[in-house]
Amino acid sequence: MPEMSKAVTFNEAQARFIERLMRACESRGKEGFGLVRFEMDSVQPPSTEYLTRDSFLQVNIWPPSAVDSITVAWKILSSDGKLNVSQATFTNFTPNAQNQYLQPLTEGFLLSLAVTNSNAGTVHRGRDFVQVGIQMGPAAGTPFYRVLISGYPTHVSALGWPEGSVIDSLTGPGWLQTSTNAPAAGADFSIAFSQYTRIWIHSLSATLATSATVANRTPVFELLDISGNVVWQIAPTVVQAASLVYVYNLGEALTLSADVNNNKVIPLPEEVYIYGGGSAAIKSVTTNIQAADQWSNVMLCIEQWYDQ
Amino acid sequence: MGTSPADTSGIMLPADVTAAADQAAAQAAPVPSSPAPTPVPLPGGVSAFPVDFCTNLQCQILPVGGAVAAALPASVTVMVAGKILNSDGSITNCQWPNTFAPSAGLYFNSDLAPGYLLSIGVTLQTAGIPSGALFCVLGLCHQSAPPQPLDAVLISGYVTSSNPLGWPSGVLHDVGDGPGCPVYVYPANPGAGNLLAYPVTDLYFQPTAVTFTLNTSAVVAGRTPWVFYGFAGVAYWSLGITSLSQAASSSNTYEFSQGSGTMPAGLTSFYVGPIATGVRLVSGMTLYINVIGFQAGDALINIAIQGNAWT
Numbered sequence: 219m220p221e222m223s224k225a226v227t228f229n230e231a232q233a234r235f236i237e238r239l240m241r242a243c244e245s246r247g248k249e250g251f252g253l254v255r256f257e258m259d260s261v262q263p264p265s266t267e268y269l270t271r272d273s274f275l276q277v278n279i280w281p282p283s284a285v286d287s288i289t290v291a292w293k294i295l296s297s298d299g300k301l302n303v304s305q306a307t308f309t310n311f312t313p314n315a316q317n318q319y320l321q322p323l324t325e326g327f328l329l330s331l332a333v334t335n336s337n338a339g340t341v342h343r344g345r346d347f348v349q350v351g352i353q354m355g356p357a358a359g360t361p362f363y364r365v366l367i368s369g370y371p372t373h374v375s376a377l378g379w380p381e382g383s384v385i386d387s388l389t390g391p392g393w394l395q396t397s398t399n400a401p402a403a404g405a406d407f408s409i410a411f412s413q414y415t416r417i418w419i420h421s422l423s424a425t426l427a428t429s430a431t432v433a434n435r436t437p438v439f440e441l442l443d444i445s446g447n448v449v450w451q452i453a454p455t456v457v458q459a460a461s462l463v464y465v466y467n468l469g470e471a472l473t474l475s476a477d478v479n480n481n482k483v484i485p486l487p488e489e490v491y492i493y494g495g496g497s498a499a500i501k502s503v504t505t506n507i508q509a510a511d512q513w514s515n516v517m518l519c520i521e522q523w524y525d526q
Numbered sequence: 527m528g529t530s531p532a533d534t535s536g537i538m539l540p541a542d543v544t545a546a547a548d549q550a551a552a553q554a555a556p557v558p559s560s561p562a563p564t565p566v567p568l569p570g571g572v573s574a575f576p577v578d579f580c581t582n583l584q585c586q587i588l589p590v591g592g593a594v595a596a597a598l599p600a601s602v603t604v605m606v607a608g609k610i611l612n613s614d615g616s617i618t619n620c621q622w623p624n625t626f627a628p629s630a631g632l633y634f635n636s637d638l639a640p641g642y643l644l645s646i647g648v649t650l651q652t653a654g655i656p657s658g659a660l661f662c663v664l665g666l667c668h669q670s671a672p673p674q675p676l677d678a679v680l681i682s683g684y685v686t687s688s689n690p691l692g693w694p695s696g697v698l699h700d701v702g703d704g705p706g707c708p709v710y711v712y713p714a715n716p717g718a719g720n721l722l723a724y725p726v727t728d729l730y731f732q733p734t735a736v737t738f739t740l741n742t743s744a745v746v747a748g749r750t751p752w753v754f755y756g757f758a759g760v761a762y763w764s765l766g767i768t769s770l771s772q773a774a775s776s777s778n779t780y781e782f783s784q785g786s787g788t789m790p791a792g793l794t795s796f797y798v799g800p801i802a803t804g805v806r807l808v809s810g811m812t813l814y815i816n817v818i819g820f821q822a823g824d825a826l827i828n829i830a831i832q833g834n835a836w837t
Contacts, residue, residue: 266694267645270617280688316688351647351692354609354619361605362647363619365692384696386689388657388705414653414688416708438796444597449710449830450735452781453796471785474798485798487735488785490832491708493595493656526653526688 229299265327266380267364269294272354275321275331276362280347280524281311282393282412287336288348288371296326307336314412316526320356328352331366333377341373344393347524348377349384388416392521399516404509406502407516413495414526419486421519422468422500429510432460437504439468439484444496451503454482465515493525543580543668551579575643575678577610580668582635584676585622585648587685588661588701588837589631591728591809595656595708598628602652604685606664611642628660635670646680649690657684658707661837662691684837702730702806706834713829718743719822722815723759728835730806731813733765735783735832738815743823746774750818751799753782755807759814766801771819779828 279288291305302324311317333348335341349368353360367377369385399407407424411417419441428435434457441450455474458464465481470488477483492498502513543549585606590598606622618639626632648662662685665676681691683699709731716722722738736753748771756762766782779796784803807813815826 268617272619278688347688349688349690351690352645354607359651361607361621361649361651362690362692363607363609364645364695365647365690366695368689379695384692386657386684386686386704388689416656416705443595443710447710447712447830449832450737450781450783451779451796452798485783485786487781487783487832488803490734490783491595491705491834493708496597524688525656526686 265329267328269323269325269328271325273323274353274356275323276351276353277319278349279317283313284311286346289334289336292331293329294324294326295329296324331379333371335371335373343370343372343391347387387524392523394521397518401513403512406504407513408499408501409518410499411494415494416523416525417492417494418521424516425465425514427463427512428458428460429508430461431508433506433508434459435504435506437502440501440503442497442499444498446497450487452484454484548580577638577641577643579640581638582667582670583638584635584667585664587632590628590659591837592835593709593711594659595710596654599652599654601625601627605649605651608646609644611644613641633673646693647690648681648685650685650687653687655686656707657686660685661701702836706836709833709835711831715827718825722826722829724813724831726807726809726811729809730836731833732806733833737781738829739779739827741777741825742772742774743821744775745821747819747821751780752816755811755813766799768797768799770797
């Protein structure tokens with residue numbers, strides 16, 4: 219380490235600052251600083267990461283949309299005492315997948331790094347998961363030699379190193395989003411979940427309009443896992459006859475019931491997580507469904523995290 | 527530093543390090559300067575963990591204890607990579623790649639070259655492992671295999687391909703931290719006249735929903751299903767119970783879940799019931815599906831157990 223600190227010099231502004239500090243020290247005398255004095259010469263840079271010529275910044279981004287935008291900026295104190303500020307903005311992503319980027323770095327001390335969400339408008343937490351670290355060499359697939367920062371930047375909160383933490387993709391609130399589905403007449407609805415996501419289903423609302431064909435329909439609502447197994451199913455307390463319009467409302471910890479307007483209330487299991495991908499879905503299976511029966515206004519509210 | 531001859535060197539070895547090579551190397555090491563020189567350098571500088579002649583890197587990844595929601599790959603590859611500042615001022619980049627079965631876990635121990643450990647990263651290079659399945663503990667110890675007590679814990683947490691772990695900058699996590707791993711279990715039908723016992727194999731398992739169908743025989747009796755956990759068939763706590771009495775020669779599907787009330791489901795043969803919220807069972811406990819009034823010809827089928835598990 220002494221060899222490295224000797225190589226560091228300061229620019230003119232830094233040198234003037236240190237000189238003022240030294241004069242202040244001299245004017246206060248030794249006693250003013252307690253048990254120890256601090257060196258004002260050959261000061262070590264305030265960084266725990268020295269970048270060598272084979273250091274690369276590895277940036278991994280999991281966005282839900284191709285047009286999201288993430289900006290990473292960093293400062294490096296090079297061995298000649300110069301401060302280098304760099305910035306890169308990433309977009310045109312592959313949605314719901316790991317997008318990896320490499321940035322060559324100048325040799326020197328990494329002083330700081332910040333990740334900001336540069337999407338236009340409001341970005342809620344859980345949308346874009348970003349992690350940044352150091353890899354050695356430019357080869358794709360090279361692992362992190364140091365993880366610097368990870369988390370979900372939003373339009374109001376940025377990620378920062380060194381003060382920030384490495385937060386995994388499952389920690390904290392997820393991305394609250396809604397999905398819809400419009401099946402054809404006579405068909406049930408089904409909403410699938412993206413691969414490598416963890417889903418918490420908060421609520422589902424759907425309307426079934428039955429045709430004039432005489433039959434008693436029973437909509438069964440099912441949760442399927444990635445292999446298509448039914449992990450949960452539930453049905454309302456009454457059947458739906460011909461020429462009726464019922465709204466089915468499913469939510470956590472609700473009581474199985476109905477109101478006078480034929481709005482059916484159905485409980486969903488509380489805090490049950492679905493691992494997305496494969497056949498994982500929430501769907502209706504309506505017994506005795508007729509060709510002209512129509513599901514509509516299917517609205518699902520979920521909370522989602524990246525998990526792989 | 528004491529009066530033994532070894533204390534005149536720069537390295538004081540732990541008593542259980544007896545290898546001649548380590549002792550000779552320690553004897554040859556120079557006595558370092560005072561650790562608290564005056565004046566003291568300003569805070570900052572390169573963060574480094576000194577590595578002496580008997581410092582080993584040890585990594586353990588606990589195996590998946592039970593079933594998980596994801597279709598786990600047969601093997602996964604983990605890459606441990608780090609940087610070491612050598613005594614000559616150069617930096618060495620190190621990699622420890624390992625491939626292992628998730629059900630078997632991983633242990634490895636590697637002797638480190640003397641110098642200063644600058645950073646470590648643990649990256650899972652196989653996708654499809656949900657968080658909560660593989661718990662990694664990495665640190666430094668002063669002996670090699672078998673697994674040793676750690677002298678320094680550097681990394682502790684659940685690792686996935688989207689959540690690498692690192693030191694420094696990382697946070698040490700307990701195995702019970704986080705939301706756990708989603709688990710769906712589909713036990714085989716126990717057969718007529720048999721109830722179900724599901725032994726917990728994860729360190730912690732929080733049941734969130736239990737569903738099954740009860741087919742009753744023609745024997746006239748009222749049957750009331752309930753779910754409980756305990757040891758060796760002894761109920762320590764009832765997770766959930768219905769208020770129904772199912773008659774002979776019928777088939778009802780029961781859906782126990784957190785937050786559900788107890789009520790009949792009317793005309794569709796779906797019956798809901800509550801189970802206790804937030805209960806974490808530990809390995810060694812058993813979750814039971816029992817039926818009060820159960821008959822020899824009755825059968826439980828289509829059983830599904832959902833929950834969150836911590837390896």
